[in-house]
Amino acid sequence: MRLHRFYLQNENFETLTPGDSFICANPEIVKQVGLVLRAQPGDCVRFFNNSEEWEFEIVSVTKKELLTVVKEKIVSLIQKKKVFLVQSLIKKDNFEWIAQKVTELGITDIIPVISERSEKRGLDEKRLQKIILEATEQSGWGRVPTLHEIMSLEKALEKLNTEKVSMYMLDMNGQVYEKETEESVAVCIGPEGGWGEQDKEIFKKHSVKSVSIGESVLRAETAAIVGVYQFLL
Numbered sequence: 001m002r003l004h005r006f007y008l009q010n011e012n013f014e015t016l017t018p019g020d021s022f023i024c025a026n027p028e029i030v031k032q033v034g035l036v037l038r039a040q041p042g043d044c045v046r047f048f049n050n051s052e053e054w055e056f057e058i059v060s061v062t063k064k065e066l067l068t069v070v071k072e073k074i075v076s077l078i079q080k081k082k083v084f085l086v087q088s089l090i091k092k093d094n095f096e097w098i099a100q101k102v103t104e105l106g107i108t109d110i111i112p113v114i115s116e117r118s119e120k121r122g123l124d125e126k127r128l129q130k131i132i133l134e135a136t137e138q139s140g141w142g143r144v145p146t147l148h149e150i151m152s153l154e155k156a157l158e159k160l161n162t163e164k165v166s167m168y169m170l171d172m173n174g175q176v177y178e179k180e181t182e183e184s185v186a187v188c189i190g191p192e193g194g195w196g197e198q199d200k201e202i203f204k205k206h207s208v209k210s211v212s213i214g215e216s217v218l219r220a221e222t223a224a225i226v227g228v229y230q231f232l233l
Contacts, residue, residue, distance in 0.1 A: 004037065005046040005053070005137045007144060013052040016070050022056055024066040034061040048076055050143045076142025082108045083231050084165060084186035086156050088115040088195075090220050095123060096131050098224045103135035103145050105225070106232050111148040111186075113156045116196030123150060153188075153199055157206040160186050167208040169195065170227050172217070174210030177230060187231050189224045 006029045016022070024030065024047065033039045043058050045068070053076040056068035085107050087098060099110055110132070112123055129147055136144045151159075160167055168177070169188040188208065190199065203210070213226055 003044055003046065003055075004033070005048060005140070006032070007133055007137055008047045008049050009144075011047065011049050013047075013049055013054055016054055016073075018070050018072055020070040021059075022068045022070055024056075024068065025064060027064075030061075030064065030066055033058075033066055034063070039066075044071065046074060048074075048142055052076075053142055077106070077140045078142050079106045079108050079232075081182070081232075082165075082184040083228065084109040084111060084160065084184075085224060085228055086111045086113055086153075086160075086167075086186050086188040087224060088113055088153075088189060088191040088220070089118040089120045089123065089150070090191050091119060092123065094221050095120075096128060098221050099128055099147075100131050100135045101225050102228045103132050103141070104139040105228055106141060107145050107228055108143070109146045109148065111156050111159075112150045113153045113188075114150065115153045115191060116198045117191045117193050119191055121150075125149075154202050157202065157208065161206055167206065168211045168231070169203050169208050170213060170223055171195065171210045172212055172215065174212040177211040177213055179230075179233065185231050187227045189220060189227055192220050 008026060033045060039058055039061055041058055041060060044055055046053055046055050053074040055071040055074055057071050059067040059069055085102050089095065089112055114121060132145055132147055165184045165186045166182040167186045213230055
């Protein structure tokens with residue numbers, strides 16, 4: 001079986017040592033490992049909890065639990081800086097795709113916002129959280145990105161200002177982005193059709209820098225991936 005990773009949010013791994021017994025009773029993980037992956041004794045899995053990651057060897061699998069033995073501590077991928085994606089709401093499938101891909105890249109926070117030209121006003125947040133979690137497990141990151149509640153663009157910028165985050169909005173007419181050494185940044189991506197005039201006034205009010213990442217006209221989901229990648233470098 002290929003080595004799989006699973007997120008155990010409420011587990012305390014601080015006292016683990018190699019050779020310890022460890023029982024996983026999370027019903028979704030037990031079902032995934034036992035029924036879907038058909039794991040057998042001797043196979044290994046990894047569990048992480050946003051601070052630590054360990055590899056475990058499976059001893060037995062039942063319908064209710066996995067009995068494992070601790071093998072070794074793993075050094076997870078950890079995001080080097082805090083990067084927020086402030087993403088205007090777009091079509092559900094496209095927004096979910098964005099969330100999946102920026103999670104794979106190493107985003108730390110996703111803030112869905114309602115802007116002047118937003119196509120939608122809501123999301124299936126439970127489904128979106130699952131997509132983010134699965135993308136984290138698959139890509140090797142040790143921390144699951146925070147999915148914030150849907151809020152207005154104004155409220156999102158107020159929140160980021162309070163937390164002293166350097167903020168940028170993507171605009172074809174903006175200045176060419178030059179990499180800086182900020183520890184915490186936010187990249188704001190508009191909907192199809194771009195930011196409206198009201199949005200731009202809000203950005204101006206909160207001293208958000210307008211930057212360009214190229215001359216071509218990008219779809220919202222393409223701009224999100226390219227923009228986030230630029231700020232993660």
